[in-house]
Amino acid sequence: MALSDPLDPHPWARELGTLHDRHAPARHPTLATVSPDGMPKARTVVLRAADRSLGRLEIHTNLHSSKIADLMAKPVAALHVWDSGxxxxxxxxxxxxxxxxTDVADTWARVPERSRTAYSSSRAPGHPIPAALAYDHAPDPAVFAVLQLDIQTLDLLHLGADHRRAQFTRENDWAGQWLVP
Ligand SMILES: Cc1cc2nc3c(=O)[nH]c(=O)nc-3n(C[C@H](O)[C@H](O)[C@H](O)COP(=O)(O)O)c2cc1C
Known part of the structure; x- marks a missing residue:
């Protein structure tokens, strides 16, 4: 693993460079936030875009989902991927x-029709309903939200014949540092 150029030759680039591949493990990371009352919350999401030069990722969500309240209170999160391969x-x-x-109108225009049902305004995700399918499927662009994730730290742990762990930080211009695994 090359430490000098973290955003190119090592597996991080390989993972994020294959976002279009629906089967890449990094396509479905776990996003963890902290709720306003201090409770940790984690959920699976889809990574929609990655810009390596900016160290920036994009996730789509419903503005009424509880993660938004978490992020309004604390605009930080953690992402986790386990690439078993x-x-x-x-x-x-x-x-x-x-x-x-209006800031995300262009992005909304590119959301496939079949994916838009996740962005319905009648009831927020997590709202109790009387039966499993008693919810509205009518899409509403007003509840579509784009999360822009600016990476601050990247921590890689590789389990091989030897175990290796490295950390890369924006603060240090992505210079790598080996860590005790
Ligand atoms: C494979 C998979 C992909 C998902 N992708 C997203 C996503 O991109 N955005 C999203 O808001 N929720 C996504 N979800 C649903 C979330 O895991 C979660 O149930 C929902 O966002 C509500 O979470 P919250 O109440 O913690 O905000 C996905 C779930 C699965 C199983």
């Missing part, structure tokens, strides 16, 4: 910006 754990700490409304 490469025996690689990827952990990211990110600063998060929430965009919605």
């Amino acid at each position: 490469s025996w690689l754990q990827i952990r990211l700490q990110v600063d998060v910006k929430v965009a919605s409304g």
